Amino acid sequence: MLWNKENKYIELPYERESELEDAVNEVKDALFGPTRIYLDDKKKIGKKGGTNNLPDGYLIDLTNSQDPNIFVVENDLSSHQHLKHIAVQILEFSLSFETSKVKVKNIIKEMLHKRKPEWSKCEEFAKKNGYENVDYLLESIIHKKDSFNALLIIDELGEELETVLISKFKFPVEVTTLKRFKNQNGEILYDFQPFLNEVTEDTEKVDISEIDTIVVPAREDGFKEVFLNENCWFAIRLNSSMIPKIKYIAAYQVAPISAITHIAEVKTIEQWKDTNKYILHFTEPAEKIKKVPLGNSKGKAPQSPRYSSRERIINANTLDSVF
Template sequence: MSILVTPQGVYKLYQFDTEKEFERCVVSQVEMIFGKRCVYLDCKRRIGKQGTKQSVPDAYLIDFSSQREPKLFIVETEIASHDLFQHIGVQILQFAHSFASAPRQVKQLLFDEISKDTKVYEACDGYAQEYGLRNVDNMLDHLVNDTFRALIIIDEATDELYKVVKNFRFPVEVIEVETYQGARGDHIYRFTPLLKDVSDVKESIEEREQRPVDIAEFDTIVVPAREDGFQETFLGENRWYAIRIHASMIAQIKYIAAYRVAPVSAITHWALVKNIEPWQDTGKFVVNFAEPAKEIGPVPLVPKSKVKALQNARYTSFDRLQKAKSLDEVF
């Protein structure tokens, strides 16, 4: 069993008995998990065409973090001890079917929920104006006619979960929320906020008072590569695996670049992406190249700069990569 040691004492990993108990904890941390530019609608109402099998999502999330367009996620909150195929696989497919068969119903449901809270309505109306949309009604039209996206919030992201998720043909994000309980019954939580590792790449640009790159503009994934893997796989096999990539980002990725770790410490090659496929049952992906990698730069790491040596995959735009003289100008 995992434990966390803090100045306030030892906290042990807490196992939930029911989905409802876990969901209450998630709702208590909504702003931390999703950020301030998201609206979480905690409502359970049936959706789907009359006369067909209807479904009841746990919640809806409208994500306004992109400067180009908002995104809607249908939320399923689950605990790993349940049958994940039935509780997640089947339910999310039903959500997708209901979403496609009754978009006007979904739109009305969202409008009703948003309208219940004046502050939520005003926030959504303000975001709609930012996107050049007339009002909330117009924004919801856009959302329900956009790509179906699902968000799974679970207490443990197991291999079994990723076996289920890899079969979906639409974006599915997974957020693992671990709960630890102290001797007094108090809780602390461990999770990675939604798309946090994507948006974090803007930090050094913001500090230089430049306009931050919008998540919607990211079309390139940069991966750290050791020399043997770089030579054998990136150059030799025209592919790279096993990479953690957000499902919502896959459709945007058109290029991949290799950051070769020390002693090279620079981005030296890039390739056009042919496709991105699930890598076994790991929740990770393999990026297959459309053609052999080409040289670039090199684009070096600057010692003692804001951007550190890459430890994990990061996102940027190909235009920014081509113009960069150092990693500070890439991210």
């Protein structure tokens, strides 16, 4: 329940998947932000005689000027779908995508043609970033190596499902939850975190194309025993689509030190035991660097993993310059 003195909002579960799809369209601008384009036309993809599927939509992500991406979108209700069904559906999307890239490109191009503002946004991005036209932009995104990304939009995400999505796939799968609430006057509220919100918060000063480092908060005992002695750091939550970008890990030692003090090159990133978290193994022992203290803004102290760049950390005087 959501409550204030004027109103009480009770959760209004989705009875049909189409209701969730309508909700996604209702909140898409706030959910995805100005640098992403959501296309919800349903068109079958896949090779003739092979695996064929009907995605619920596509999300064109133009946030990174150096590496734009496309996510294949699946909308599902946790109450209606078994974990196995969701996992199989996403796997089949990847197979269909890989075997029909020309078809996927033409489908997305056709959707954009029907939406002039979205087409103009892609056209502007293409001109600004060295692509000849929208067709060449889509060609470059879809035909690059490891181009498949999945986005699952669901009303409720259990830890078991999140763990399955981490353990079963080699490609990125992002998950966003979207709930709705209703008051006695029939007014609706939607509850969600903006897509890749953790990344967006950290790109106010750091261009997303520059990100190559994850900064983790560490207490003294764990820092010495694990970060320094075991050359790894574990039980970290990460956005799956950001994993390929992470080349380094930096340790922010909490109070009383309150500073980034060490950085290490990342050798591998793997699932941590049977959980929805990760373990990062270092290439070699962490390097001690010039301390990057908290600075004037206490709100900059990492409470959870944060994204930045090694170069920015090495050259920073305080955390105000890191995030």
